Amino acid sequence: xxxxxxxxxxxxxxxxxxxLNEQLHVPSAECRYSCDIHRSERSYSYEVCNRAFxxxxxxxxxxxxxxxxxxxxxxxxxxxxxxxxxxIIHQRIHSGERPYACELCNKAFRxxxxxxxxxxxHSGERPYxxxxxxxxxxxxxxxIKHTRIHSGERPYNxxxxxxxxxQLSNLVTHKRIHSGDRxxxxxxxxxxxxxxxxxxxxxxxxxGERPYxxxxxxxxxxQLSSLKRHKRIHSGERPYxxxxxxxxxxxxxxxxxxxxxxxx
Numbered sequence: 001x002x003x004x005x006x007x008x009x010x011x012x013x014x015x016x017x018x019x020l021n022e023q024l025h026v027p028s029a030e031c032r033y034s035c036d037i038h039r040s041e042r043s044y045s046y047e048v049c050n051r052a053f054x055x056x057x058x059x060x061x062x063x064x065x066x067x068x069x070x071x072x073x074x075x076x077x078x079x080x081x082x083x084x085x086x087x088i089i090h091q092r093i094h095s096g097e098r099p100y101a102c103e104l105c106n107k108a109f110r111x112x113x114x115x116x117x118x119x120x121x122h123s124g125e126r127p128y129x130x131x132x133x134x135x136x137x138x139x140x141x142x143x144i145k146h147t148r149i150h151s152g153e154r155p156y157n158x159x160x161x162x163x164x165x166x167q168l169s170n171l172v173t174h175k176r177i178h179s180g181d182r183x184x185x186x187x188x189x190x191x192x193x194x195x196x197x198x199x200x201x202x203x204x205x206x207x208g209e210r211p212y213x214x215x216x217x218x219x220x221x222x223q224l225s226s227l228k229r230h231k232r233i234h235s236g237e238r239p240y241x242x243x244x245x246x247x248x249x250x251x252x253x254x255x256x257x258x259x260x261x262x263x264x
Contacts, residue, residue, distance in 0.1 A: 056155060 053059040070080035072087040076094045081087040089111055092098065098108030100115040104122050109115045117139055120126075126136035128143040132150045137143045145167055148154070154164035156171040160178045165171045173195045176182065182192035184199040188206045193199040201223045204210070210220035212227040216234045221227045229251060232238070238248030240255040244262045249255045 070082050072081045072084045073079070074081075074087055074091055074094075076091065079090065081090065092110040098110050100110070100112050101108040102115060102118055102122075104119075107118060109118065120138035126138050128137045128140045129135070130137075130143060130146055130150075132147070135146065137146065148166040154166050156165045156168050157163070158165075158171060158174055158178075160175070163174060165174065176194040182194050184193040184196050185191070186193075186199060186202055186206075188203070191202060193202065204222040210222050212222070212224050213220040214227060214230055214234070216231075219230060221230065232250045238250055240249045240252050241247070242249075242255060242258055242262075244259070247258060249258065
C-alpha cells in the first residue's frame with residue numbers, strides 16, 4: 001500500500017485517543033491525516049474527500065491528482081466522493097440535518113468537528129494570537145483570515161469584475177450582485193436579500209428591535225450602519241465632498257442630490 005492510499009484510508013489523528021483538551025492543542029503540523037480535530041487549522045479543504053490543507057496551492061495540487069476512485073455519489077446533485085462518510089456529511093447540506101448540537105446554546109452543526117470548535121466560544125479560550133495587533137481568536141482559521149487585514153492579501157477574485165476579497169464567503173456574496181440571486185427571503189413581507197446579514201437587519205424592522213444606541217443622545221437604531229451615519233451629526237464629520245464646489249455632506253445621498261445643481 002503506497003503512502004497516498006494509506007493517507008486516504010486513515011483520516012484519523014495519531015493523538016485521537018487523548019483527552020479533548022489534548023486533541024485541541026496538538027499542533028496541526030504533527031497531525032499526519034488532517035483529522036476532524038485539526039481540520040479547522042487548515043483553512044483550505046476539499047469537500048470531495050474532506051481532506052484539508054494549510055495552503056491553497058497544496059489544495060490545488062491535490063485536486064489535480066488523477067484516477068482517484070469516487071464510488072459514492074450524492075443522489076441529489078450527483079457529486080461524487082471517495083468515502084461514504086464524507087458523502088453522508090455532504091447530503092446534510094440538502095436535507096438541512098444538523099445532528100451535532102451544543103449542550104449550552106443548542107446551536108447545531110452538520111459535522112462533529114464544527115461542534116468541537118464551537119465549544120471554544122463558550123469556554124472563552126482564545127489560543128491563537130495575531131503577532132501584529134495581539135488580537136486573539138478561538139480558531140486558527142479565524143486568525144488566518146484576520147491576518148489578511150494587515151497583509152492586504154485578497155486571494156479570492158471575482159471572474160466577472162476582478163474585484164478581490166480576503167474571504168471566500170465575501171466573494172460568494174459578491175457574486176450575487178452579478179447573478180441577481182437573492183436566496184434569503186423575509187417570512188413576513190417576502191422581501192429578498194443577497195446575504196443573511198441583510199435579512200437579519202431587515203427583520204428587526206418587523207420586530208421593532210433597535211439594538212444600536214447612540215451614547216451621546218440615546219437614540220437607537222435597528223442597523224449599525226444607521227448608527228454610524230447618525231453619529232456624524234454629533235461629530236460634525238462630513239465625509240462626502242462635492243468635486244465641483246468642495247461642499248461636504250454627512251450622507252452620500254445628500255451629496256448626490258446636491259450634484260444635480262451642477263448638471264446643466
